[in-house]
Amino acid sequence: MQPSLEKLRKFFRLEHENKYANTAIIGGLAQMLDFWEGEARADGVAEEVIQAVTSRLRSYEKLSPDGRAESLKGLWKRIGETYPEAGQKPKMQNQPPRPPRPEQEMNPNTEATLLPSQRPENQPQLPVQQRPRQAPQPRSESVPGAKTSQTPAALNASLTVLQGVGPKHAETLVSLGMQTLGDMLYYFPRRYEDYSQLKPIKDIFYGDVLTVIGTVQSVHTRPIRGGKASIIEVVISDGTGSLRISFFNQPWLANRFKKDDAISVSGKVDQYLGRLVMNSPDWEPVEVENLHTARIVPIYALTEKVTQKWLRGIMNQVVTHWAPAVADALPERIKLAARLVSLSEALQQVHFPNSQARLKAARERLGFDEIFYLQMGVLRQKRDWKSVEGRRFPVLTEWLDARLSSLPFTLTDAQKKSLEDIRADLDSGQPMNRLVQGDVGSGKTVVAALAAAIVINAGAQAAIMAPTSILAEQHYRSFTNMLASDGGMMQESEIRLLVGSTPEAEKEAIRQGLADGSVKMVIGTHAVIEGPVQFKDLQFIVIDEQHRFGVEQRKELRDKGTNPHLLVMTATPIPRSLALTVFGDLDISVIDQMPEGRQPINTFVLRPQERERAFTLIRGQIKEGRQAFIVYPLIDESEKIEARAAVDDFEKLSKEIFPDLKLGLLHGRMKPSEKDDVMMKFRDRQYDILVSTTVVEVGVDVPNSTVMLIEGADRFGLAQLHQLRGRVGRGGAQSYCLLIPTHEDATENERLQAMSRTNSGFELADLDLKTRGPGEFLGTRQAGFASTLKMASITDVVLIEKARTQAQLLFERDPYLQQTEHALLAEAFERFWGEGKGDVS
Structure with a gap:
């Protein structure tokens, strides 16, 4: 486990022993963020994990002791999902010593003074299991263009060559990702104080x-x-x-x-x-x-025993002497065209800027490099994918028109455009690699079903992969209704559902059918990619909610066919800047129109004491024959707490608040068959209200429901709130979304106010990107990207466009960087991309 996560575990354990009094660190747990964030990034901890830790700890002090316990347990479970080793019991049994203050002043020629509680005479040495400390990735290894064959050899020297840095200090700086002089050049300030x-x-x-x-x-x-x-x-x-x-x-x-x-x-x-x-x-x-x-003074992320004053002094030695000597891999032609300063100038000014203007130019140059290398890699991925042959699936317009006319509704213009894009891809002779993004309820499923029909009509097979059983089951119903109903092109037996709970005998029959070709389409969860599943002729893959699948899972599914066509769908609208960078290897279709008759959902933020107003609205809607959802937050992201919270309130709601109505309960601890039974009853109007946790976030389609009440709404991200809101408003009636935060002071929460202002998923996605970072959208895709960007902002569309344009121009001239003038760039590019960052899906 990374040292920064090990350190986090120690703090959390100490906080538990202190009965969640927020005393594990002097100044409270939030005080650790200044130095912990820097260490975590140096360790290569996933950006979404860093964001989860910082957001939880910043609000930690405001919680009650019970709330703090829930919060830390949930946070550690979230970390364990990304780093399974974090979920294992720690081997070190003894309580760790209380950590020193990060602000503690440090004399560069002596050891840092210990707090009284840490002095040997006051605290006996605890036996600690000896194990090698995992060193974080050096900074110069993770920054594109930082190392080439022309980099001065002296930049590989240990930090102990610096005046005032002994072995102990050098060891401390390793925890920030600084092992060599070169690493120090690329350890950028996290902010600045402008005393000018x-x-x-x-x-x-x-x-x-x-x-x-x-x-x-x-x-x-x-x-x-x-x-x-x-x-x-x-x-x-x-x-x-x-x-x-x-x-x-x-x-x-x-x-x-x-x-x-x-x-x-x-x-x-x-x-x-x-x-x-x-x-x-x-x-x-x-x-x-x-x-x-x-001057404008740099403020660096710190670790224990390091102070700003000392680190600035050491940094000044390195930057002044060595920044002018670095080799610049970016060709002169690109620097002139993009109006960029040299790498030497950028490194000097980013550490010790002479003015705001020169600091801006330095940050732009360093940010440009990050996006530029990213774009070059994405363009090469796209070219490599397009260089292989894919089977053609031409389709007659008359046949497609007949399919469209059999639908009980008319496609929107955006749906028609997406279908045309897919149709062209299928007949291009190259494998399709397309992302269809559309807001909740915009009709992506029908587009995917029609695309699958084109391939199946030509005798091949299709696989549809969803992240949850509920969503897979809903897709199964939708695809069956569209393709295998009366007068449909398929038999019901040719479309099968394969999920974890499918009985083994039925699984075997489905596997046999896929192998001999009698099953034309399989819809399911991760069970679809399990080893025994083999296809006779898999040519079309749909992956829904792609950010929930890992690179390896997508690759496994793709390997079950021969260069199959891939269609990725997401209801999480991806901001344009992300679409241009991280998803730049995918062709993108956007469904930005809602089907006719859809009304905007009226969204209101209520104070906790206004809960009765929400109940009154629910009663009124049910009187008119409608239904409602009441959703509870996954407080500590653990199944146990989730179920208990939902069950407790379910009792109160059904006995005290709505004793005359029929309520259903849905939560994560229920068996898949039980969840399905509850959802079926709610869909068939046997329940007036469904009390649920976030398992209803994706895929539940109940057109008669018109109220979505979200309790503890301030605990959710915008993307999740928007997904939940999308569960209502699927019929023709006016629908409502009511957001009740945990505390009254959270009613001004920016996310909740944004939800009440707009129904546009794209607007909300941009805001979520700015406030929470890219983790919400990236998930496990190309995992290194979010943490790769140290200087570029993923929201800076102007810089992204500039870097993208230059990357495309260079790619057209010399896609494999074989020209002499690009030799250094090719070397830097291979160093940056040679570690498996890519994923052609």
């Missing part, structure tokens, strides 16, 4: 996001909630005015602020009772010399 552009307190306004500097005038602690929590209020002044800073439930901070200390605070300016305030801003002591030089 400071605003006096008298000139700041409500809503500003900025940094101010002042001296501490007073520090007060006041109890709230009857003494169960407290607020620290610090007043700082810079001579022009004063600003009040509040920290919620962090009593230890009272001892950290001393009168007349100079501090810098960074955050958003809010208002309280007419006064300007900052709530829980980032802050740090001010180094006087930085104020006098009026």
Whole structure:
């Protein structure tokens, strides 16, 4: 397990032993994020895991002890899904020593001073199992273009060659991914303090996001909630005015602020009772010399025993001497065309910028490199995939028109366009590799069914793979209705459902049918890719909700055919910038129209005490013959908690709130057959209300349901909220989505407000990308990509377009980088892409 995750486990264990009092780290668990994020990225921890940890720990202090316990258990289970070894019992039985403060000042010539609780005389040495520490990937190995044959040999030197860095310090820096001088050049600051552009307190306004500097005038602690929590209020002044800073439930901070200390605070300016305030801003002591030089000062992610001042000093030695000597693999022609600074200039300015303009140019150059190498790889993947031969499946327009006219509805223009794209792919002589993205309920399934019909009509087989049994079963019903109903082109026996719960005898019959060709289409979950399943002639694959499948699973399915055509579907709208980069090897069709008769879903955010209003709306809708969902959050992402929460509220809802109505219960601990039975009864109107956990997120189609009430809505991401909302509004009646957060102060949650503003999945996807990062969309696809981007923002469409254009131009001239002028670039490209980052699906 990565060292950063091992460290996280120790903190969580200590927090458990402290009865979740938020004391495992001085200053609270959130204080570890500054140094932990840097270590985790250096260890190559998946970006979506890092985001999950940071979002949970930032809100940790606001939870009750029980809530904290649930949160940490759920978070560790989430980590265990990505890193199975995290789910194993730790071998080290003894309580770890309390970690030192990350802010602790460090003299570069001596060891860091230990806290009293860590000194040998106060704490006996605990026997710890000796095992080799897994070193994180060196920074220069993970940055495209950082290493070539022309890189000065001295950059491979150990950090101990630097003045003031001994073996102990060098070992500490290894945990940040810095083993050599070259690694230090690519250990970029995480943010900057701009002492050249400071605003006096008298000139700041409500809503500003900025940094101010002042001296501490007073520090007060006041109890709230009857003494169960407290607020620290610090007043700082810079001579022009004063600003009040509040920290919620962090009593230890009272001892950290001393009168007349100079501090810098960074955050958003809010208002309280007419006064300007900052709530829980980032802050740090001010180094006087930085104020006098009026520079832009880099702030690096730290680890234990390392301070900003010391690391900046060491970094300055390396950058000043070695940045001018680095080799630049990017051809001069591209730098001129894209108006980019040299790599040497970029490295100098990104660490110690002379101005905001030069910092921006440096970040643009480094970000350009990341996107450029990514694009080159994606373009080569696409070319390699297109270079193999795929079977042609031409189709007569008359035959297709007959299929379309047999449907009980008319396709939208967007559906027709997607179908035409697929039709052209199938007749191109090359394997199709297409992503169809469309909002919830936009009609992707019918397009996939028609595409499968074209292939099956020519005598080949098709496989449809869904992430859950419920969704697979729904696809089975939909495909059977469209293709094997009265007058359909297939027999019902030619379409089979294969899921984990399928009886073994039936599985064997399906496997036999696929092998001899009597089964033309199989629809299922991961069971479809299991070893014994062999096809006679698999030529068409549909993968639904592709971000839930790993690279290996997709490859296994593809290997069961000979260059089969691949259609990937997703109801998670992918922002354009992601579509251009990470999904750039796929041809993309967008279904951005809703079927006729669909009305926008009215969405409202209610305070917890307004829950009765939601119940009143549900009663009114049921009186009119409609149905409703009430969904509960997966609080700790564990099946046990999920079931208990749903069951407890189900009892109250059915006995006290809706005693005259019929309620059904659906949760993750039920057997697949039980889930199916409940869903069937709800669909057949035997239940008025379905009380559920998030198992209804995908694929449940009940056109008569018009209300979606989501409890604990602030615990969900936008993509998940939007998926849940898509369970209603599938009929012609006006539908409603009601969002009730856990606490009243969460009603202003940006995600919830966005949900109430728009029904557009694409708008919400862009916002989710900006606020939560790309993990929500990428899932397991090309897993290295999210963490590869250190400088480029996946939301910067202008930079992405620029890098993409240059990559395409170069690719057209020299796709395999064989020209002499591209020799260095080819070397850097192979180093970056040679580690299996790609996946042609």
